[in-house]
Amino acid sequence: MALKFTADGLRLDQAVARFAEVSRTKARDWIEGGFVSVAGEVVKKPSYRLRGEVVLVERPPEPPPQVMPEPLGLEVLYEDEDLIVVNKPAGMLTHPAPGESHGTLVGALLAYFGHGPLEAPRPELTRPGIVHRLDRETSGAIVVAKNEAAQRHLSAAFKNRFVYKRYLAITQGVPREMTLIAPIGRHPTLRHKMHVGGVNPRYAETDFAVLARTEGFALVEAKPHTGRTHQIRVHLKHLGAPILSDELYGKRHPSLSRQALHAYELRLPHPRTGLFLTFVAPVPSDMRRAWEALGGLWPSEIRLA
Secondary structure, three states: OEEEEEEEEEEHHHHHHHHHOOOHHHHHHHHHOOOEEEOOEEOOOOOOEEEEEEEEEEOOOOOOOEEOOOOOOOOEEEEOOOEEEEEEOOOOEOOOEOOEOOOEHHHHHHHHOOOOOEEOOOHHHOOOOEOOOOOOOOEEEEEEEOOHHHHHHHHHHHHOOOOEEEEEEEEEOOOOOEEEEOOEEEOOOOOOOEEEOOEEEEOOEEEEEEEEEEOOEEEEEEEEOOOOOOHHHHHHHHOOOOEOOOOOOOOOEOOEOOOOEEEEEEEEEOOOOOOEEEEEOOEOHHHHHHHHHOOOOOOOOOOEO
16 A cells, blocks of 8 residues: 655655664565656655655565574484484474464574574464474474375374373472373463363373382373373372472473473374384483473483483
8 A cells, every 4th residue: 555645854765664664674675676666756865855845655465474494503402304303402482472483493494494584474383394382492303294194194193192202301399190081171260371170171191101200290201191281280280299390280490491391202104104113202401401400310211411
């Protein structure tokens, strides 16, 4: 839509930025691109000083939103022609979210594979190869498909519960060792949280075992049989032992700056051969130090970074 205005004494780029409510950089780009005329004549000089003339701005079409490749560095646990398994660090989104399209695993993979930007009318729906996800502050093993056939087979494996997942968590409190079946739905008043019961609850099942303990804390193994949002975090809160430093379902603890949850082991059928593959993501150093600071010892069979 064209914009028409008059101004006196302002530089052309200042006036366009003010009246079009855009940045000076974008205003200069429009001017130099020939999209701005003054008194009926195209002016391509951003510093042109206005003297009360009529300015007409023909807004150029906006380029489509894009998800950009970002060379963030990845720890690759395994890769072949069909899939790649990565040890995702804490703090990295799996894929773009509303208002957050940078610093994601998707962007890091685009750079890793030498791929250009992806056009993304809705970046949060741009999830090439993504068949499951980990929360931003959860570290650990995540598999990504490299072609459509692999994505189809892996998605079916997750849906049909042919994928074995083993997580390690440090908890505040010691949960019961049990298989917990407790449906999870959206929290009735806090929409960013999930809740046992909640709104439109769905079946959720997790096995819990205590591997080690210190006074008031535990090192817990969690094996989810379903993949509900925040499932392990919500189930541990329900058992009275929220994850250490999980600010959403518990509280921050000085020993760790993020929730103490790590996707330690992933076992799944290969999408081409059907043979089961097992991947282990060593426990990262921040969780290792946190458990040791609480007085805990790591079981010898747990692999540490």
